[in-house]
Amino acid sequence: MSQIESASPSARCPFHAATDPEIARAVADFDVFEGPFTVDPAAAMRLFRERRPIFFSPKLGYWVVSRYEDVKDVFRDTGTFSPANALEKVTPSSAEASAILASHDYAMNRTLVNEDEPAHMERRRALLHSFLPAELEKHAPMVRRLVARFVDRFVDRGEADLVDELLWEVPLTVALHFLGVPEDDMDVLRRYSIAHTVNTWGRPSPDQQVAVAEAVGNFWTYSGQVLDRMRLDPSGDGWMEYALRRQRELPDVVTDSYLHSMMMAGIVAAHETTAHATANALRLLLEDRKAWDEVCRDAALIPNAVEECLRLSGSIIAWRRVALKDVEIAGQPIAAGDRILVVMTSANHDGRHFENPDMLDIRRDNTTDHLSFGYGAHQCLGKNLARMEMRILLEELSRRLPHMRLAEQRFDYLPTISFRGPDHLRVVWDPARNPERADDRAKTPRPLQLLGSPPRSSLARPVRVAAIDALTDDVVQIALADPEGHDLPPWSAGAHVDLLVGGFQRKYSLCGDPGDRKRYVVAVKRDAAGRGGSLHIHAELRAGDTIGILGPKNLFRLPDGSERIILVAGGIGITPIIAMADRLKSQGRRYEVHYCGRTRAAMAYADRLERDHAAAAHVHVGEEGRRLDLAALVGAGREAIVACGPDRMIDALQALCADAPDRLRFEHFAAVETLLDPAVEAPFEAELRDSGLTLTVPADRTLLQVLREAGIDLPSDCEEGLCGSCEVGVVDGEVDHRDMVLTAKERAENKRMMACCSRSRNGRIGLSL
Ligand code: HEM
Ligand code: FES
Known part of the structure; x- marks a missing residue:
């Protein structure tokens, strides 16, 4: 029983009686069916995301969660946050509508998406087979044929409504095919399916309720009839069979x-989601001509472009959970029984996780971390089918109609709490310029990766080396620019890029002027004992060369807030730290910055630091006898310490902050030796307790690679044990931790591990995946 049930959620929410009137007003006005949220939900959530990560909406009756980490935590913990209310009607039926539904024996019940454990996983496991990559691959030729056939119908016309003439039809046909349902009733199914969406996630007026209830009742009856027919001979290939x-x-x-409910819910799950998501994606790409032109030129960019569009404008913008016990989210007490709305589109725009969160960047290399498919045990089962359809649709359109553009139009969206996509998407083009009129080969599809994570090689952003300057005997500064003079994506202090050069991939912090969109600046120290990347850069890279970069991405952010900050840099660790000092200075925040090195001559940027940061800068040169006393610096203070430097410096700071580990934020500049040596590694078994799979990780593969090959999405970034993005939960088994992320205490707890580098010590490990 709840310990905190005495007060209503409104009364418990500190923002109900908030002292900040702007927030109090925004909370009171918050409405998912009207106003700013319906125009641009992610923008409407910005204020909350920044200042009130969770609040209780009196109009909606839900706690609303907006930040990336919090949304992910809610999804992850199905033992605390049940999905039982996922298909509940947001707007209760009127008496008349209820009577109509009852006359159809309407009884939508548990499917997968709203089922609790352990029943959910048992069922998910039992029905997983049809979603395995090899099974999905079999649908690809059908999707290709279908898309080509629909595009043939309008390609010579010069204008089309892509929603009506392509994006609705293809996913519906694919959904029916996938489920094994006959295709004869397409038109009526489209109507039913919209009715189901409005009935469950919308706010129909009393008049609409009656018509909607009639359609939903018919949909229910229809689903039962299809199922009965299927039962006579369930030998087909469909998922329902x-x-x-x-x-x-x-x-x-x-x-x-389950079967009757899923038959109906499945058509919507597989169809409207994908139709809306593709319409959203095309709108975004056609509004950003540069991105669209790049996709038209290079089909290898399509898989990541699809993910980036799903991140920026997914078709399911929010999802529901109900608390099973008293718990806290972002410090806010939530009582058992409270209802929660996790707003994925807000999480996907959270600058704490995504650099330049509101910008479309089809080369963003962590875009697949988006939460548009949910996360954890209930993560969308059909995501790879949806991705395949979206990739094929984009490939066909960008090849055959690269010159199309959006017609003048107003975009309308059906107001619902979850589903989002434009009702129409009108495009125009000059048929005389259709590439296939000049060359028949334009009708042939380009090679395209249909399944699996976007290949990292496709994410490389070409840049030209604008200048290379020696800063010390061992450090060069490299300036990079867009080869065509375009702006580069903005970055924030602490961000890095990966340089892809000479077969090496190495991370370097950005340390130039963030206001200068024309160039990125990094500094590279020659590391004779390293793995060759920096030596190659020093020996071979020349001004004028074109190379690839990944990023920018920021895994090392300055703490929010207004307290004083102590920055500490050791050696080449100065690069993110000087960018942070610049940022703090420009914000007028209080800080001090300490930079340690052995000799002044070897310390890049020491002069600039002293010049630009005057009294805040403290340069500690060992040979001048000015060593930094870390113990005195840390002292008993409470201010945040942000450090980048060699392992021994970070280890010392960690030891000094052992009683208050949250004070310290750090980044190592040297990677751990995470390269696998198959001669010394041992294979092990990974038991995925949530999915019921057992995978063997051979001596020459990482756990991350093996999970991905089994079709399990796992975010990753550094793949060297530095960033923490590939973390997985450990249920049992002994872990050989090889990352730099977990503290000694976290390692001892044995509850999580980094899949990119850590392994099992005793041949077997149980994971919560
Ligand atoms: C669940 C989104 C396409 C089948 C979900 C969930 C979301 C989602 C948000 C709930 C996740 C959670 O609770 O953690 C989407 C989007 C799609 C899409 C944005 C298109 C872009 C599809 C397709 C299919 C499908 C094509 C079927 C072929 C399912 C099923 C579940 C689900 C069966 C329930 C999984 C479970 O609870 O175990 N989807 N979906 N979805 N989706 Fe999708
Ligand atoms: Fe960065 Fe594994 S991907 S720690």
């Missing part, structure tokens, strides 16, 4: 109630 066969083996897991 497969489920009927599984029911014979597992009647308690694949129940009748």
Whole structure:
């Protein structure tokens, strides 16, 4: 029983009686069906994301969660946050509508998306087969044919409504094909499916409720009839036919109630989501001509462009959970029974996780971390089918109609709490310029990766080396610019890019002027004992060369707030630290910066630091007898310490901050030796407890690689044990931790590990995946 049930959620929410009137007003006005949220939900959430990460909306009756980490935590913990309310009606039915639904014996019940554990995982496992990559691949030729056939119908016309003539039809046909449902009733199904969406996630007026209830009732009856017909001969390839066969083996897991509910919910899950997501993606790309032109020129960019569009403008913008026990989210007490709306589109625009969060960057290398498919045990089962469809649709359109543009139009969106996509998407083009009129080969699809994570090689952003200057005997400063003189994406203090040069990939912090969009500046220290990347850069890289970069990305952010900050740099660790000092100075915040090195001659940027940061700068040169006393610096103070330097410096700071580990934020500049040596590694088994899979990790593969090959999405960034993005939960087994992320205490707890580098010590490990 809840310990905090005495007060209503409104009364418990500190922002209900908030002292900040702007927030109090925004909370009171917050409405998902009207006003700013319906125009641009991510922008409407910005104020909350920045200043009130969770609040109770009195109009909606839900706690609203807006930040990336909090949304992900809610998704991750299904034991605390149940999905049981995922298909609940947001707007209760009127008496008349309820009577109509009852006359159809409407009984939408648990499917997968709203089922609790352990029933959910048992069912998900039982029905997983149809979603395995090899099975999905079989649908690709059908999707290709279908898309080409629909585009043929309008390619010579010069204008089209892509929603009506392509984006609705293709995903609906694919959904029916995937489920094994006959395609005869397409038009009526489209109507039913919209009605189901409005009925569940919308706010129909009393008049609309009656019409909607009628359509939903018919949809329910129709779904039952299709199922009955299927039962007579469930030998086909469809997912529902497969489920009927599984029911014979597992009647308690694949129940009748499940099958009827899933038949109806499945059509919507597989169809509207993908139609809306593709319409959103095309709108975004056609509004950013440079991005669209790049996709037209290079199909290898399509998989990542799809993910970036899903991040910026996904088709499911928010999802629901209900608390099973008293708990806290972002410090706010939540009582058992409270309802929660996690706003994925807000999380996807969270600058704490995504650099330049509001910008479309089709080369963004962490865009697949988006939460548009949910996360954890319930993460969308159909995501790879949706991705395949979206990739094929974009490929076909960008090849055959590269010159199309958006027609003048107003975009309308059906107001719902979850689903979002424009009702129409009108485009125009000059058919005389269709590439296939000049060359028949334009009708042939370009090679395209249909399944799996976007290849990292496709994310490289070409840049020209504008200048290379020696800063010390061992450090060169490299300035990089866009080869065509375009602006480079903005970056924030602490951000890095990966240089891809001579077969090496190495991370370097950005340390130039963030206001200068025309150039990035990094500093590279020659590391004779390293793995060759820096030696290659020093020996081979020349001004005028074109190389690739990944990023910018920021895994090392300045703490928010207004307290004083102590910055500490050791050696080449100065690069992110000087960018942070510049930032703090420009914000007028209080800070001091300490820079340690052995000899002044070897310390890049020492003069600039002293010049630009005057009294705040403290340069500690060992040979001048001015060593930094870390113990005295840390002292008993409370201010945040942000440090970058060699391992021994970071280790010392960690030891000094052991009682208040949250004070310290750090980045190592040297990677751990995470390269696998198959001669000394041992293979091990990874048991995925949530999915029921056991995978073997051979001596020459990482756990991350093996998980990805099994179709399990896992974010990653550095793949060297430095960033923490590939963390997985450990249930049992002993871990050989090889990362630089976890503290000694966290390692001892044995609850998590980094999949990119850490392994099992005793041949077997249980994971919560
Ligand atoms: C679940 C989004 C396409 C089948 C979900 C969830 C979301 C989602 C947000 C809930 C996740 C959670 O609770 O953590 C999307 C989007 C799509 C899409 C944005 C298109 C771009 C599809 C397709 C299919 C599908 C094409 C089927 C072929 C499912 C199923 C679940 C689900 C079966 C329930 C999984 C479970 O609870 O175990 N989807 N979806 N989805 N989706 Fe999708
Ligand atoms: Fe960075 Fe594994 S991907 S720690």
